[in-house]
Amino acid sequence: MTRILISFTFFLCQFSLASIAQGDDRPPFDTWLAGIKQQAIERGISAQTASVLDDIEPDPRVLGFDRKQPEFVQTFEQYLTARVTDARIKTAREQFRQHRALLSSIGDKYGVDPQFIVAFWGLESSFGRYQGKYSVVRSLATLAYDPRRTTFFTKELFAALRILDEGHVTPDAFTGGWAGAMGQNQFLPSSFLRYAQDFDGDGKKNIWNDEADVWASIANYLSQNGWKKHAGWGTRVQVPASFDFDAVMPEKVASGCTALKEHTRKMPAAKWKALGVRFDPDGLNSSAYALVVPDDGETVTYLVGGNFRSILSYNCANKYAVSIGLLADLVAEGGDDD
Numbered sequence: 477m478t479r480i481l482i483s484f485t486f487f488l489c490q491f492s493l494a495s496i497a498q499g500d501d502r503p504p505f506d507t508w509l510a511g512i513k514q515q516a517i518e519r520g521i522s523a524q525t526a527s528v529l530d531d532i533e534p535d536p537r538v539l540g541f542d543r544k545q546p547e548f549v550q551t552f553e554q555y556l557t558a559r560v561t562d563a564r565i566k567t568a569r570e571q572f573r574q575h576r577a578l579l580s581s582i583g584d585k586y587g588v589d590p591q592f593i594v595a596f597w598g599l600e601s602s603f604g605r606y607q608g609k610y611s612v613v614r615s616l617a618t619l620a621y622d623p624r625r626t627t628f629f630t631k632e633l634f635a636a637l638r639i640l641d642e643g644h645v646t647p648d649a650f651t652g653g654w655a656g657a658m659g660q661n662q663f664l665p666s667s668f669l670r671y672a673q674d675f676d677g678d679g680k681k682n683i684w685n686d687e688a689d690v691w692a693s694i695a696n697y698l699s700q701n702g703w704k705k706h707a708g709w710g711t712r713v714q715v716p717a718s719f720d721f722d723a724v725m726p727e728k729v730a731s732g733c734t735a736l737k738e739h740t741r742k743m744p745a746a747k748w749k750a751l752g753v754r755f756d757p758d759g760l761n762s763s764a765y766a767l768v769v770p771d772d773g774e775t776v777t778y779l780v781g782g783n784f785r786s787i788l789s790y791n792c793a794n795k796y797a798v799s800i801g802l803l804a805d806l807v808a809e810g811g812d813d814d
């Protein structure tokens with residue numbers, strides 16, 4: 477009997493998964509989109525702006541990217557080698573030098589160290605060169621209609637319509653990556669509405685073509701997510717081969733960003749030193765640091781402070797946040813000469 481029940485339950489699960497996958501309970505795309513348009517107008521979006529939803533079709537390329545699983549997980553070293561390249565370091569230093577006055581004034585206004593602004597700009601879009609050429613509205617409509625993350629992407633679609641309605645960008649120029657990340661800082665529409673800035677005061681928050689707006693938007697994002705100027709992000713460290721990570725894990729894992737599951741509990745740098753962790757203490761100005769649990773068998777890892785969490789709020793991945801920190805440090809130390 478138990479076996480029959482299990483089989484029957486299994487059958488039911490399979491059946492409901494299949495019907496979700498086939499979208500049996502969904503209206504046709506056009507009907508669904510007409511409903512979204514109506515809701516947008518009810519939310520105060522002008523009919524003219526909402527008409528960008530007329531006659532669009534799902535983008536099969538977007539669903540293809542969304543379904544694609546990564547073939548392998550890169551180690552820290554592989555990830556960093558691929559992203560913090562010599563060419564990127566060189567360009568970041570040149571840009572930092574060339575725009576030092578403006579970057580400094582933005583950094584002062586928002587309380588953010590300017591080398592980090594350049595690091596985000598370099599890693600998000602290679603200094604504005606790769607912003608993505610997909611229609612933001614079409615990509616988000618495709619992903620919102622797809623059953624996997626309807627709620628998330630429907631919210632982003634409404635936010636995108638709001639951005640158009642506010643006139644920051646024209647419908648034709650409203651482009652981004654396949655999943656709706658936009659402009660030189662790759663903000664999702666909801667992040668744009670919360671954090672984007674009009675630094676040059678022309679009335680448009682132009683994260684596609686105006687570097688001052690891009691940099692101020694990055695700085696504002698960090699500022700609103702707890703950034704402390706001059707506190708650094710952390711540093712590369714060596715742990716003893718026998719280091720017992722289990723003994724220093726927190727009792728309760730912080731909710732939210734999943735990368736925090738790979739963080740030990742926080743302690744002053746001196747306490748880590750006493751546990752045999754070796755590092756250069758220069759610039760470690762935060763009161764407490766966590767260790768990032770390294771890849772299996774690795775003894776090189778990172779001691780990370782409060783600003784590291786601000787970086788994770790931008791993109792919740794330890795490897796990403798370390799690459800931002802390392803690139804920023806290389807920019808700061810190489811900003812005056814090459």
Ligand SMILES: [Ca+2]
Pocket residue numbers: 673674675676677678679680681682686689
């Ligand atoms: Ca502007």
